[in-house]
Amino acid sequence: MRFDESDRFAPSVRERFALLSPSTRLSLGLCAMFLVQFFVFLVSGGDPVGRFFGLRVNPLDWSVPYRLFTYALVHSLEDPKHIVLNALTLYFVGNLLEAGRGPKTTLLTFWIGVAVGGIFFGAWEIARGAGLSPLYGASAGVYAVLVSAAISFPNVTLLTIPLWIFTIIFVALDLLQFAFSARLGGDTVVAYIAHIGGASAGLFLGWRGVHDSPFPRPGLWARWKEARRAARERAEDERAREKAQKLDRILEKIHELGLAALTEEESRFLKAGSKKNSPAEG
Numbered sequence: 001m002r003f004d005e006s007d008r009f010a011p012s013v014r015e016r017f018a019l020l021s022p023s024t025r026l027s028l029g030l031c032a033m034f035l036v037q038f039f040v041f042l043v044s045g046g047d048p049v050g051r052f053f054g055l056r057v058n059p060l061d062w063s064v065p066y067r068l069f070t071y072a073l074v075h076s077l078e079d080p081k082h083i084v085l086n087a088l089t090l091y092f093v094g095n096l097l098e099a100g101r102g103p104k105t106t107l108l109t110f111w112i113g114v115a116v117g118g119i120f121f122g123a124w125e126i127a128r129g130a131g132l133s134p135l136y137g138a139s140a141g142v143y144a145v146l147v148s149a150a151i152s153f154p155n156v157t158l159l160t161i162p163l164w165i166f167t168i169i170f171v172a173l174d175l176l177q178f179a180f181s182a183r184l185g186g187d188t189v190v191a192y193i194a195h196i197g198g199a200s201a202g203l204f205l206g207w208r209g210v211h212d213s214p215f216p217r218p219g220l221w222a223r224w225k226e227a228r229r230a231a232r233e234r235a236e237d238e239r240a241r242e243k244a245q246k247l248d249r250i251l252e253k254i255h256e257l258g259l260a261a262l263t264e265e266e267s268r269f270l271k272a273g274s275k276k277n278s279p280a281e282g
Contacts, residue, residue, distance in 0.1 A: 023094025113144020
C-alpha cells in the first residue's frame with residue numbers, strides 16, 4: 001500500500017465535519033438521529049427513541065420542557081420522506097440565511113421555531129381536550145428558517161421559483177390542510193398546527209431582522225430618560241433663541257433712541273445679561 005506524503009496533513013472526518021456550516025451539520029445530525037431511531041426500531045420492534053424524545057401534552061410530566069425541543073430530533077418512521085424534506089430544506093435555506101444573517105441567528109431562529117411550534121401544538125391539544133397524539137419532527141424549526149429567509153431574501157430563487165412565492169405556497173398548503181384536518185377531526189392536524197407555529201415565529205424573527213436596528217434596543221427606562229433629556233435640550237435651545245432675539249431688539253432700540261428709551265424691564269434684562277457675561281472676580 002502506498003502513502004502519499006500529503007496524507008499526513010489530510011483532515012480527519014471529525015475535522016471535515018467541523019468545517020461544515022452549522023445548518024449543514026444540523027441537517028446531517030437530524031438524518032443520523034433518524035437512522036439511530038430506525039435501527040433501534042428494527043432491534044426492539046418498537047420506537048423507544050420516539051417515545052423518549054417526542055412531545056405529548058401532559059402537565060404532570062416533568063419532561064415536557066425538554067421535550068419542547070427534543071421532539072425536533074425524531075421523525076415518524078412511517079414517513080421517511082419527511083426527514084429527507086426537512087433535511088434538504090434546512091440545508092439549502094439554512095445556509096442562505098446563514099450567509100445573510102449569520103449562523104447564530106439561523107440556529108436561534110430554528111430552535112425558537114421548534115419551541116413555538118410545540119407551544120402551538122400543546123395549546124391546540126389542550127383546547128380540543130386530547131393530548132394522546134405525539135408530535136415528532138423538525139418541521140416547525142424548518143418553517144421558521146424558511147419564512148425568515150423569505151422575508152430577508154425574497155428574490156432568491158429556489159427550484160427556479162422566487163423564495164417568497166415558494167414560501168407562500170408552502171404555508172398556504174399547510175393552512176388548507178390544517179383547515180380540512182380540523183374539520184374532519186383527524187390527528188394529522190397536530191403536524192399542521194406546529195408548522196403554523198414555526199412559520200409565525202419565522203415571520204416575527206424575519207421582520208425584526210429586516211426592520212430593526214443592528215444595535216440592541218434600549219429598555220423602556222433608558223428610552224424615557226433619553227426622551228426627557230432631548231426635551232430639556234429643545235426647551236433650553238428655545239429659551240436661548242428667545243433671549244438672543246430680545247437682546248437684539250434692545251440693542252437696536254438703544255442704537256436708534258438711546259438708553260433713556262428703555263423700559264424698566266428691558267433695563268433689568270440688559271443688566272442681568274451683562275452680569276452673567278462679565279468675568280468672575282477671584
